[in-house]
Amino acid sequence: MSQTDQRLExxxxxxxxxxxRGKGVVAVRQCGDLLFVSGHGxxxxxxxxxxxxxxxxxxxxxxxxxAARQCGINLLASVRDAIxxxxxxxxxxKAFGLVASAPDFFEQPAVMHGFSDLMVEVLGERGLxxxxxxxxxxxxxxxxxxxxxxxxxxx
Amino acid sequence: xxxxxxxxLSFSKKRRGNVVMTRHGSLLFVGGHGPEDEWTGDPYYTxxxxxxxxxxxxxxxxxxxxxxxxxxxQDYLGNLDRIDGIVKAFGLISCTPSFTMHExxxDGFSDVMVEVLGDRGVxxxxxxxxxxxxxxxxxxxxxxxxxxx
Numbered sequence: 001m002s003q004t005d006q007r008l009e010x011x012x013x014x015x016x017x018x019x020x021r022g023k024g025v026v027a028v029r030q031c032g033d034l035l036f037v038s039g040h041g042x043x044x045x046x047x048x049x050x051x052x053x054x055x056x057x058x059x060x061x062x063x064x065x066x067a068a069r070q071c072g073i074n075l076l077a078s079v080r081d082a083i084x085x086x087x088x089x090x091x092x093x094k095a096f097g098l099v100a101s102a103p104d105f106f107e108q109p110a111v112m113h114g115f116s117d118l119m120v121e122v123l124g125e126r127g128l129x130x131x132x133x134x135x136x137x138x139x140x141x142x143x144x145x146x147x148x149x150x151x152x153x154x155x
Numbered sequence: 156x157x158x159x160x161x162x163x164l165s166f167s168k169k170r171r172g173n174v175v176m177t178r179h180g181s182l183l184f185v186g187g188h189g190p191e192d193e194w195t196g197d198p199y200y201t202x203x204x205x206x207x208x209x210x211x212x213x214x215x216x217x218x219x220x221x222x223x224x225x226x227x228x229q230d231y232l233g234n235l236d237r238i239d240g241i242v243k244a245f246g247l248i249s250c251t252p253s254f255t256m257h258e259x260x261x262d263g264f265s266d267v268m269v270e271v272l273g274d275r276g277v278x279x280x281x282x283x284x285x286x287x288x289x290x291x292x293x294x295x296x297x298x299x300x301x302x303x304x
Contacts, residue, residue, distance in 0.1 A: 010208075023167050023262055023265055023266065024262075024265035024266060024268055024269035024277050024278065025261075025265050025278065025279070025280045026277055026278065026279060027279065028279060029240070029242050029243060029277070029278055029279040031182065031240070031242045031299075031301050034208075036242050036243040036279045037279060037301065038173065038243075038279040038280050038281055039280070039281030039282065039283075049253075093205070096281075098283045100284075111240075134173055136283050136284050136285055137250070137251075137252045137284055137285060137286045138251075138253065138254055138255070138257075138284035139248060139257070139283060139284060140255065140256075140257035140258045140282050140283075140284075141257075141258070142255045143257050146281065148245075148279075148281040
């Protein structure tokens with residue numbers, strides 16, 4: 001078992017979801033030592049959404065945090081599926097977080113901490129990343145959070 | 156002999172420091188393109204998804220964005236065979252707050268990439284809704300493309 005997998009087990013996080021998008025779209029596209037990862041939503045292992053709705057309206061900031069964390073779990077699952085072993089992740093370079101927000105909700109960064117905290121818990125220093133967060137009036141399938149990322153891997 | 160950057164600057168229309176694309180090594184970063192005539196700037200589609208437009212019209216608008224991006228790449232590269240892969244696409248969709256079919260709209264772009272480029276057209280993708288886009292266009296798409304010599 002890889003070191004990162006051991007870390008996941010210690011944290012009680014299971015990455016079991018396999019993302020098979022089809023239609024010209026893949027979850028992860030490798031280009032040299034960079035991985036470009038598609039936007040991931042907060043699906044659970046059974047395929048249903050952890051939450052739907054907008055943060056600041058149907059959902060609280062804390063629920064948004066949990067949703068962003070679930071996005072991170074799914075994103076790591078896709079990366080592991082693509083490269084086989086998360087020990088090969090050298091660095092999470094950049095993350096971009098979209099938060100479906102009520103018009104008067106301004107705490108998108110507090111929501112995105114759910115994603116960033118998870119990256120550091122699982123990957124340590126390698127999980128530190130540059131990040132942007134923005135609010136939007138709606139996201140695909142009425143999900144509250146969507147996160148995409150660029151990672152560098154060891155070859 | 157021009158550098159790649161100079162080549163792009165001489166070919167593309169310049170708008171206040173904003174160019175159609177930039178290049179780093181074998182990667183091209185292509186700015187957001189809407190369903191607009193590249194010369195006149197006139198939009199082929201306007202309005203928001205879920206209001207003036209339904210997802211079928213959105214699909215067609217995203218397809219048009221894809222065709223326009225391919226024409227820009229053809230202009231720059233001279234030959235679409237030089238595309239190694241469409242690496243990443245980011246789609247902005249102007250919509251009402253209750254619209255949920257963003258992925259269906261973006262399939263218009265992805266379908267045209269795979270129809271034209273085959274496996275090289277397969278890409279990572281994100282889609283988001285927004286309340287306004289420039290000129291009231293319904294879709295705007297930016298891409299990162301890997302090229303070969």
